[in-house]
Amino acid sequence: MTGIETLTRARVDSFVSSTAAELRRRWRRADSTRASFPSLAAGAIADGLAREPVTGDDVLHWVLDGAELPFQPRLDETFGQPPVTLYHDGEFQLDALYWVQSSTDVHAHGFSGAFAVLDGQSVHTRFEFAETHRFDDHFMIGRVVATGAELLDVGAVHEIHEGPALIHSVVHLGCPSVTLVARTCGHSSPIPEYAYFPPTIALDPSKDDLLRTRTVQLVRMLIRSGATGLARTVETLIARCDVHTAFLVVRELSRNAAASTLVHAALGWSEARWPGVAGPFGDAVSAELRHVGAVTMLHRITEPDHRVVLGALAALDEPSQVRGFLRKHVAAETDSLIAGFVRAVRDTGALDIPAERPFDHMMLRPLACEGAG
Known part of the structure; x- marks a missing residue:
């Protein structure tokens, strides 16, 4: 030694x-x-x-x-x-x-x-x-x-x-x-x-409910393997499972590009079973996708101030809170910082951003000017 x-x-x-x-x-x-x-x-x-x-x-x-x-x-x-x-x-x-x-x-x-x-x-x-x-x-x-x-x-x-x-x-x-x-x-x-x-x-994210845990794991396996008949399987499952399991299944669908096409249908099946849940389920999985996407981009973006922007996007959803955080913690003027960040994300190919309306992209929506429509 x-x-x-x-x-x-x-x-x-x-x-x-x-x-x-x-x-x-x-x-x-x-x-x-x-x-x-x-x-x-x-x-x-x-x-x-x-x-x-x-x-x-x-x-x-x-x-x-x-x-x-x-x-x-x-x-x-x-x-x-x-x-x-x-x-x-x-x-x-x-x-x-x-x-x-x-x-x-x-x-x-x-x-x-x-x-x-x-x-x-x-x-x-x-x-x-x-x-x-x-x-x-x-x-x-x-x-x-x-x-x-x-x-x-x-x-x-x-x-x-x-x-x-x-x-x-x-x-x-x-x-x-x-x-x-x-x-x-x-x-x-x-x-x-x-x-x-x-x-x-x-x-409660604990794994104490053995049936729920194994059910979600098996749905994840079916999604990843590209199993045929997935829609029918999910519809049948939502018709008999509890609401907790249904949300976790919708979440699994949303996290896979191919399976995400079933999210709308799964929200409908859930709404039919438990009126009022489709909106909360959809809002939660959309926000999680945005947060996870920001964290994933940390491997593509190296400029320190731009990584702080990604941290804000991974943590916050409201434009006023995102911009307030950036004003407090980054010395650069906020609009210039955001414009530079958008250019960097576009140049690295991390996101396919609309040239004219970049904040229409789900990932960048919280960076829109406060009060913008």
């Missing part, structure tokens, strides 16, 4: 042990309540990084050089690409989460904690949900509204509160971006960790 590798390992070991010990001490002084954990975690992380700055590269080399890893609760990449648990004692844990190309769904948490940006930039957006119709505790229709967005740079620290106190999304602009998370272990809240689909849907 080289001297540099030894120093890296020592720095990460020192940061992890001292930060975990300090957080444990502060939390015990506060009687180890979940309500106190977010602010204590944010303070301990901020103090630890000020005392012993570490980066995503440091953690990477710490692992690759053969560190003795603690218990790793997740070995998949469902949250983090990959996640690396640095500390775990059964009460709380410290994780480094790597993100190569990702925007987290709008979501709430079943745990308390805090996160900090170690590398890269992220667009952090907060939301509120107002329920208008509850089918059950796992599927609701309402209004998912963005209440604020900010550009987070290295060193930014945010508290994580469980349940509806923090409904948010994070669009990662770096490749990779790395976040450090301190969180209570397990799922401490009785409230599901809802996922939200702006502007209309809230659902």
